[in-house]
Amino acid sequence: MEFGLSLEQRQFDDSLRSFLKDRLPMDRLRALAEPGMGFDPSLWNGLAELGLHGLIVPERFGGAGLGILDAAVAAEALGNAAAPVPFAGSLVMAPLAFIDSATEAQQDEYLPGIASGEIRVAVAFSGFGGQTGTARASLEDGRLSGRITGVMDAASATHFLVYLPDGHAAVVAADATGVSTKVNRSIDRTRPMTDVTFDAAPAERLGAANAPLVAAQTVLDAGRVVLAADTMGAAQHMLDAAVAFAKERVQFGRVIGSFQGVKYMLSDCVTVLEPCRGMVWYAAHAQDAIQDEARLTACHTKAHLAEVARDVARITTEAHGGMGFTDLLGLHYWFKRIMFNRQVLGGPERCREEAAQLQGWTLHA
Amino acid sequence: MDLALSEEYQALQAEIRAFIATHGHKSPKVGGGRKRPDQKTLDWQKLLVEHGYAGRTIPQEYGGFGAKPDVMASAVIAGEFGRANVYAGLTNQGISMLVPTLLEVGTDEQKKAYVGPTIRGDIIWCQGYSEPGNGSDLANAQTKAELKDGFWVVNGQKIWTSSAHYADMMFLLCRTEPEKSKHEGLSYLLLSMNSPGLDRRPLKTMTGRSEFNEVFFTDVKVPETQIVLGRGKGWYVANVTLKHERLMIGDAGKMTARLEQLIKLLQKSEIDGVPLIRISEYRDRLLRLQGEVIAWKAHNLRLLTEAAQDVDSGVKRMIVKYGGTMLGFRLSSLAVDALGAAGLPYESAGEDAEDDDATTWNIDYMYDVGLMIGGGSNNIQKNIIGERGLDLPREPKVQGTVAIGRG
Incomplete structure (x- = not known):
């Protein structure tokens, strides 16, 4: 038994983090956050060179053929840097959907482009995603109609993958007739929310889903775990920043980290946050290798990280005093990243309720 | 990432499951705080020692199972007993602190006399460390022992002594060399809780039970040979004991x-x-x-x-x-x-x-x-x-x- 990251995973993590540190200093992050489109071509192309795009795409389609644990490692690094990259949707959920549910021909058509970064698919869930907002879509005779609000990772999308109420998914080009989009800057300026309307847009159903609802849940679970990993990275950034600040800031002739009031706030944060890293790894590994526990751990991990990170975000902001509340330090980018991750693909209440259903604890189970 | 147990540990796991299936119904109830083990618990403990699920790494010559230390094996054992909600054996200060200390620095006589009975639950120990004036500042212990006619004569007071009201023995940190420095003046003695002059007064806690005690010593006589390692070595021995405080892995x-x-x-x-x-x-x-x-x-x-x-x-x-x-x-x-x-x-x-x-x-x-x-x-x-x-x-x-x- 060995519970931890492999040498290759640690090396990948290191190279990703040093790339992001180099390419995304605070002034660059600010510049990208102002338009708030969640996408930067030069950052995107640079990440392609590190192999981020093809991470979970099978090797025969030009990818690395890795798993959700590797995706979680990447997501933690991206969250740690508050990187405006459409990772969860376009590089994890979409390729996973094509791997699990598409025909060979569809895989040939899309997966190599996903791995190279030319095709960016935004994933839109209808009802069962557990997100507030409008989500209805129907497919008739190869024509998609409906309206879905709050699609993440969609501002730069070349395609939409729209989940239908029966669990089947339909792929449609973003520039097809009948597709209109409205990109809204979100509270998290590193990731917008897109509203999309389909008016008899030409669409193609992924043709190989035997149990479509199960397949859709698999994609949703992977997305939830990856967002939890992103939250882990963001919360860790905030804690590290608060610890560094507490070692420098002097009041009453002492650095404030020597006051037990401040020290205990930060000790509380690390005590609740550190076990979350193992939880994310475990849930990610469960998606790859422990089928029985995959759904339950995905629901719980999305919910638990949201709750812990809310506390960590609040406490670490407080530890910075007035500076934490200003725009000057930029700490709020991570605060808002955590806010965003909490609400998309199902908030903690919804995820826990799903966990209850899985265990037969609800009236309608 | 590899969560599979190796064959060696899978075999151990299967062995424990078989043990629990056969014997699990004899287990005492899990939880509920600390008290003197009843007969059911003692019988269970002996069964665990026999099978190597308690006292696993204690040498056989001292009554243990004689396995080599292995954190993974310990975790497999703890995991299986936890999963089955079966009592995983006694945990007390004698087993977790005194036994490893004696194995490291005790004499052969001391090991033979105490290790086996302690891991089987027949001898219950308490730890004579804290005093009213020193909780965290352990080396400042003031309870004193003077050597007279082949006996240590102990006078003073200990407090927060867990289990002292039902313990058979105490390992005691006391001052034997008052002329020496704080840390070099201490010795580590093993004594019977039934010694004349020893008075235990239970401190009743909020659970309604008495988990702690005050212990008073008035000219309590302890045979000279009941010292561990030697005069003035108490601080060293106490640190050996602390070193063995187990990581809470189970x-x-x-x-x-x-x-x-x-x-x-x-x-x-x-x-x-x-x-x-x-x-x-x-x-x-x-x-x-x-x-x-x-x-x-x-x-x-x-x-x-x-x-x-x-x-x-x-x-x-x-x-x-x-x-x-x-x-x-x-x-x-x-x-x-x-x-x-x-x-x-x-x-x-x-x-x-x-x-x-x-x-x-x-x-x-x-x-x-x-x-x-x-x-x-x-x-x-x-x-x-x-x-x-x-x-x-x-x-x-x-x-x-x-x-x-x-x-």
């Missing part, structure tokens, strides 16, 4: 077992005919706790992996006591809320009988508070996490004091 198993009991309780308990697990307010609390337990289980796997690789886990290890006791308290909090008014009748059955379920949960609930205070209080833990884990500066020292954090 605890996730205990939490899992407790969560399982809690789930059953919420399925069984009803208000107006509706099981609590179907009432969203109770259910959501349970789900939040389930999420936390999953997180701590994963954290434990990380610690276990690092321990097996001989890696120092640093802050990851330092958070275990604080985080674990807080989660334990919230688990028992939901249990007492699920029991509700029907759980309020409370009679602790004393030392020779098993308590009913409600009393056991109530004792756990209160005992968890005690655990936050004892063994390095949670505020001390937060100092350790902050100062050693996050490298934050210490509080400015008041002149002339030395703080010893007992993590």
Whole structure:
């Protein structure tokens, strides 16, 4: 038994983090956050060179053929840097959907482009995603109609993958007739929310889903775990920043980290946050290798990280005093990243309720 | 990432499962705090020692199983007993502290006399460390012992002495060389709790039981040979003992077992005919706790992996006591809320009988508070996490004091 990251995973993590540190200093992050489109071509192309795009795409389609644990490692690094990259949707959920549910021909058509970064698919869930907002879509005779609000990772999308109420998914080009989009800057300026309307847009159903609802849940679970990993990275950034600040800031002739009031706030944060890293790894590994526990751990991990990170975000902001509340330090980018991750693909209440259903604890189970 | 057990540990796992299937019904009840083991517990303990699930690494010549130390094997054992909600054997200060100390620095006579009976539960020990004037500042012990006619004559007082009211023996830190420096003037003695002149006064705690005591010594005579390692070596021996304070690796198993009991309780308990697990307010609390337990289980796997690789886990290890006791308290909090008014009748059955379920949960609930205070209080833990884990500066020292954090 060995519970931890492999040498290759640690090396990948290191190279990703040093790339992001180099390419995304605070002034660059600010510049990208102002338009708030969640996408930067030069950052995107640079990440392609590190192999981020093809991470979970099978090797025969030009990818690395890795798993959700590797995706979680990447997501933690991206969250740690508050990187405006459409990772969860376009590089994890979409390729996973094509791997699990598409025909060979569809895989040939899309997966190599996903791995190279030319095709960016935004994933839109209808009802069962557990997100507030409008989500209805129907497919008739190869024509998609409906309206879905709050699609993440969609501002730069070349395609939409729209989940239908029966669990089947339909792929449609973003520039097809009948597709209109409205990109809204979100509270998290590193990731917008897109509203999309389909008016008899030409669409193609992924043709190989035997149990479509199960397949859709698999994609949703992977997305939830990856967002939890992103939250882990963001919360860790905030804690590290608060610890560094507490070692420098002097009041009453002492650095404030020597006051037990401040020290205990930060000790509380690390005590609740550190076990979350193992939880994310475990849930990610469960998606790859422990089928029985995959759904339950995905629901719980999305919910638990949201709750812990809310506390960590609040406490670490407080530890910075007035500076934490200003725009000057930029700490709020991570605060808002955590806010965003909490609400998309199902908030903690919804995820826990799903966990209850899985265990037969609800009236309608 | 590889969660599969190797063949060696799979075999151990299968062996334990077979053992539990055959013998599990003889297990005493899990939980409920500390008391003198009853006959059922003693019989169970002997069975565990025989099969190597207790005293596993103790040499056979001293009554143990003689296996080599193996953190993974210990975790497999703890995991299987926890999963089955079967009593995993005695944990007390004799077993976890005195036995490893004697094995390291005791004489052959001392090992032969005490190790076997202690791991079987026949001799219960208490630890004579804390005094009214020194809790954390252990080396400042003032209880003194003078050598007269082949006996150490002990005078003084100890306090917070867990289990002293039912213990058979004490390992005592006392001052034998008053002319020497603070640390070099101490010795480590082993004495009978039935010695004339020794007076134990139980401190009744909020559970209604007496988990601690004050112990008074008036000319208590201890045979000269009952010293460990020699005169003035007490501080060294006490540190050997502290070194053996076990990393709380088995605890996730205990939490899992407790969560399982809690789930059953919420399925069984009803208000107006509706099981609590179907009432969203109770259910959501349970789900939040389930999420936390999953997180701590994963954290434990990380610690276990690092321990097996001989890696120092640093802050990851330092958070275990604080985080674990807080989660334990919230688990028992939901249990007492699920029991509700029907759980309020409370009679602790004393030392020779098993308590009913409600009393056991109530004792756990209160005992968890005690655990936050004892063994390095949670505020001390937060100092350790902050100062050693996050490298934050210490509080400015008041002149002339030395703080010893007992993590």
